[in-house]
Amino acid sequence: AQKITQTQPGMFVQEKEAVTLDCTYDTSDPSYGLFWYKQPSSGEMIFLIYQGSYDQQNATEGRYSLNFQKARKSANLVISASQLGDSAMYFCATVHFIQGAQKLVFGQGTRLTINP
Amino acid sequence: GAVVSQHPSRVICKSGTSVKIECRSLDFQATTMFWYRQFPKQSLMLMATSNEGSKATYEQGVEKDKFLINHASLTLSTLTVTSAHPEDSSFYICSGGRGSQETQYFGPGTRLLVL
Secondary structure (H helix, E strand, O other): EEEOOOOEEEEEEEEEOOOEEOEEEEOOOOEEEEEEEEEEEOOOOOOOOOOOOOOOOOOOOEEEEEEEEEOOOEEEEEEEOOOOOHOOEEEEEEEEEEEEEEEEEEEEEEEEOOOO | OOOOEEEEEEEOOOOOOEEEEEEEEEEOOOEEEEEEEOOOOEEEEEEEEEOOOOEEEEEOOOOOOOOOEEEEEEEEEEEEOOOOOHHOEEEEEEEEEEOOOOOOOOOOOOEEEEE
């Protein structure tokens, strides 16, 4: 079964500093994908970044990058130059394909607070 | 990116009534839509997978007769909470993708409060 573990329930970071949010995964699929979503207090889930298990390079999207270490089964999210607006819940998820359709399995989330 | 809307954003209802939540993909066709439930300070839990023109696939432990899902078109899926009770109060979020193996884009969610 697929499982995502986020060991940091809360993180506090000073504005403009970089922050790393941890995510480890366990999957039986030979090919898989990993996602990071941001959930502000409004509740919407905002897609940030995706990493495929066979991608040769770590994914990057603006200030977001994914530190993908396949041997360690980790997919940590790195946010550079943090901003006050980055304060939110962050969820790591893996996609599990079953009967041709995908299902997302989420971790418990990390609440990130950016201090001015 | 792809835009998904949900309506209503908030709803308060009396115990025993039914509530319908709509999920629409605004700028793409979603063959598959997903319905999630999120309790306060918890993660999202998949309730069911909604396929256009066919019956929804429910996750273990989710009552299909209580949470009715209809996916009548490629841009609309609805979730009806029948005979709602206070324990059904939660945040319900839908998502959809352009294909069954594409990135899922989420709606803004619906907060349901059953009194």
